[in-house]
Amino acid sequence: MDILLNGILWAFLRRWYGGLEFKIQLLNKRFVKTIVMVTAMTAVLVYDWSSPKLIAISLLYALWIQFQFWSRAVGAILDCGRNHTQTKRNYNRWYVRPLNWFYRAERKDTRYKKSYDFWFSEMRYGFPMIAVWGVNALLIRFGIMPEEPSYAGLIVIGLLSGPVYFGSYKLFDHHNEMYCLPAWIGQSKNLSEIVFGFIFGAGLWLTVYGW
Numbered sequence: 001m002d003i004l005l006n007g008i009l010w011a012f013l014r015r016w017y018g019g020l021e022f023k024i025q026l027l028n029k030r031f032v033k034t035i036v037m038v039t040a041m042t043a044v045l046v047y048d049w050s051s052p053k054l055i056a057i058s059l060l061y062a063l064w065i066q067f068q069f070w071s072r073a074v075g076a077i078l079d080c081g082r083n084h085t086q087t088k089r090n091y092n093r094w095y096v097r098p099l100n101w102f103y104r105a106e107r108k109d110t111r112y113k114k115s116y117d118f119w120f121s122e123m124r125y126g127f128p129m130i131a132v133w134g135v136n137a138l139l140i141r142f143g144i145m146p147e148e149p150s151y152a153g154l155i156v157i158g159l160l161s162g163p164v165y166f167g168s169y170k171l172f173d174h175h176n177e178m179y180c181l182p183a184w185i186g187q188s189k190n191l192s193e194i195v196f197g198f199i200f201g202a203g204l205w206l207t208v209y210g211w
Helices: 002-017 030-045 052-070 096-107 115-141 153-159 161-174 176-180 188-209
Strands: none
Touching (some): 002 030, 002 188, 030 052, 030 188, 096 115, 115 161, 161 176
16 A cells, blocks of 8 residues: 555656646646655665665665756657757767667668667666665665665666557557547646656655665
8 A cells, every 4th residue: 555655655756757737836836846846755765764874875876866866857758849948958968879870870861760769768767776776876885774675676767668668659650549638638748747656756765765
């Protein structure tokens, strides 16, 4: 039940952070959303509140996830006329270089391939979680953190981004009637945020506490 509840909470938080607005303007402020999300993550990551060390490290993990995992622009997955706010800055990521090299080497032409969006998303959400797992592995190695949880589940969460975002766009492409749904879910981006938010919340709880 806790897994389900945390999943539902994060389905809302992700959609809220992605642009869901309320009449109370304070609730639409980015810093308010950030504080709430960091607090929600830290509350789950800290499984022993009697340990100041664990609290501090968990807060650092939560801040990293917030600013590297959630706050970065989604990027290529919003292209192809789906979005008008993407800029060159949204693609200024180090992993774009090997990704571009691979596709140019494979294609040998300038045609666009949708799989580029998929792998961009995988890297965009996957690498920040690999970093958390890697740092935690080092802390375990030096006896600073316990062996469990290992946070390897966070990598799985990150790698589910591609299927969720890409699958949502394909769903809306094949079923245009879905655009008639209420605005909070009536776009492929919005549906992706809800689904991926649920996966994050449920996966985070499962990673820390298990079944």
